Amino acid sequence: MRDVIVIGKGPAGISAAIYLKRANIDVLVIGKGKGSLEKAEAIENYYGFVEPISGTELLDRGIAQAERLGVEILSDEVVGIKQEEGFVVETSNSKFEAKVILLATGMSRAGLKVKGFEALSGKGISFCAVCDGFFYRNKALAVIGNGDYAASEIADLNNFTQNIKLFTNGLAITTDKLAAGQVTVSDKIIGIKGQDRVEAIITDKDEYPVDGIFVAMGTASATDFAKSLGALTEGINLIVNENFMTTVDGIFAAGDCIGGFWQVSKSVSDGANASRHIIKYLKTSPL
Numbered sequence: 297m298r299d300v301i302v303i304g305k306g307p308a309g310i311s312a313a314i315y316l317k318r319a320n321i322d323v324l325v326i327g328k329g330k331g332s333l334e335k336a337e338a339i340e341n342y343y344g345f346v347e348p349i350s351g352t353e354l355l356d357r358g359i360a361q362a363e364r365l366g367v368e369i370l371s372d373e374v375v376g377i378k379q380e381e382g383f384v385v386e387t388s389n390s391k392f393e394a395k396v397i398l399l400a401t402g403m404s405r406a407g408l409k410v411k412g413f414e415a416l417s418g419k420g421i422s423f424c425a426v427c428d429g430f431f432y433r434n435k436a437l438a439v440i441g442n443g444d445y446a447a448s449e450i451a452d453l454n455n456f457t458q459n460i461k462l463f464t465n466g467l468a469i470t471t472d473k474l475a476a477g478q479v480t481v482s483d484k485i486i487g488i489k490g491q492d493r494v495e496a497i498i499t500d501k502d503e504y505p506v507d508g509i510f511v512a513m514g515t516a517s518a519t520d521f522a523k524s525l526g527a528l529t530e531g532i533n534l535i536v537n538e539n540f541m542t543t544v545d546g547i548f549a550a551g552d553c554i555g556g557f558w559q560v561s562k563s564v565s566d567g568a569n570a571s572r573h574i575i576k577y578l579k580t581s582p583l
Contacts, residue, residue, distance in 0.1 A: 401515075402517070534553050
């Protein structure tokens with residue numbers, strides 16, 4: 297069992313990992329992709345850089361710095377976290393155990409920009425199979441996504457119903473984790489139909505009656521993981537206390553996912569401060 301698993305290899309996660317490693321904490325960083333910072337062409341307001349630096353280069357330098365110090369960084373997609381004796385982190389290819397989790401995956405995913413989506417969110421549209429699957433026993437469900445995260449959500453929902461369609465919203469399937477015979481709709485989604493509750497998904501080719509929709513586009517966000525464990529959120533942000541711990545004991549969060557000033561400097565600071573409190577927490581952990 298690891299001391300700490302950091303989910304997310306952006307500025308907050310890597311900053312925390314560097315401080316944890318220097319304190320002789322057994323830390324593993326897991327992340328896939330480079331997040332929103334990858335889209336930044338030129339960063340001119342980060343301390344210590346005379347010339348502009350791209351978001352990609354800044355991320356790569358941070359990762360290289362952590363690896364030089366001996367931090368293990370795994371490029372893989374985290375698809376779920378379960379609380380057992382400690383925590384079990386499930387990736388596309390493996391499972392890992394840890395005493396503490398630090399969520400640092402950036403901002404929550406955006407939803408679909410189609411008619412009816414915002415109005416019916418929370419009224420049959422969910423972002424967490426573990427949280428809400430129980431309410432849809434033997435119902436007709438849709439999962440929107442095309443990757444490992446979507447496949448993981450379908451696997452959880454299969455505990456409650458077998459009537460599940462995967463909607464890729466026009467994207468190619470990028471996962472090999474789907475069960476044989478999984479019904480898939482590749483049409484482009486143009487709307488969600490319903491009055492007080494979800495009634496159907498409307499695509500550019502047809503209309504599909506459903507009782508519930510689970511959104512699992514791209515990779516899971518910090519908010520998705522936290523909600524599945526029962527942590528409280530405020531809008532798209534995770535609620536943390538002064539020690540950067542969420543409302544679930546042993547789950548910490550840092551960076552954009554906790555809100556505030558969306559800047560690299562703030563994320564680096566969050567990671568450093570969260571690591572201090574994680575180190576103190578581990579000293580009193582019963583595991």
